[in-house]
Amino acid sequence: MTATKVLTAQAREGVGKGAARELRRQGLVPAVIYGDKKTPVTIALPYKDVHKAIYAGGFKSNVLELDVDGTKHRVIPRDYQLDPVKDFPIHVDFLRIGANSVLNVEVSVVFINEEKSPGLKRGGTLNVVRHAVEVHAPANAIPEHIVVDLEGTDIGDALHISKVALPKGVTPVIQDRDFTIATIVAPSGLKSAEAGGEDEAASE
Structure with missing residues (x-):
């Protein structure tokens, strides 16, 4: 088992294509945390961190800890979208993990x-x-x-x-x-x- 990686994120309020495009112009990747019977949380992560994590391999099988403005979320990447032309990440879905999740x-x-x-x-x-x-x-x-x-x-x-x-x-x-x-x-x-x-x- 690998050590849990930590990624720093920030909460985001805006949703929709316009807000997502603005985040990407700022060097951020829009994402969402869902699951474990809790309210979904929309976040943004630094592009360089997401790109590095995805292309390091095994991204969707590694448990991560997201530090969202000081609040820790234990998650696993469930899906991500890449730009169809340039192959850079444009969105990530994270599944929140409970204490006894399988x-x-x-x-x-x-x-x-x-x-x-x-x-x-x-x-x-x-x-x-x-x-x-x-x-x-x-x-x-x-x-x-x-x-x-x-x-x-x-x-x-x-x-x-x-x-x-x-x-x-x-x-x-x-x-x-x-x-x-x-x-x-x-x-x-x-x-x-x-x-x-x-x-x-x-x-x-």
Whole structure:
């Protein structure tokens, strides 16, 4: 679990497109805090802080603390909008987190021990099926990433979610199947050689 990041924000009164445009001209990004059966709070955050947080990765799976004019709000980003042309943030939605909140979040996948994979040593390729996995996790224990161990894997092996050690209290959202996260596939040269061998055997 990562340490909780703190972002400083300010309350805003104006709503609507005109007010939002004015905030952006001032170098601010309009946002809203909602949820936990409390009244939504409209806020504005410094553009540079929002841009940095979004492009650092894992933005929508990290719990944040928003300091709004001295009042602290524990939140998780639920959605954000980017300018369709310039890709800079123009709005963010934050979900307020209660003391015992359990959330569905996407967590990135990290692979370790590639050097201990016989399949990769033989020239195989790691074919990543899922770069992130949606999990059900307590708000105070969201993992920074999911670790998939490649030690001992060979060409033709598939790595399923059942073989991944998830932190306590964390479960995959998909429960109806043992889905694949990655496979070790043969190098193209080996595939061609095998195909050629099969063709020769068929012609004999």
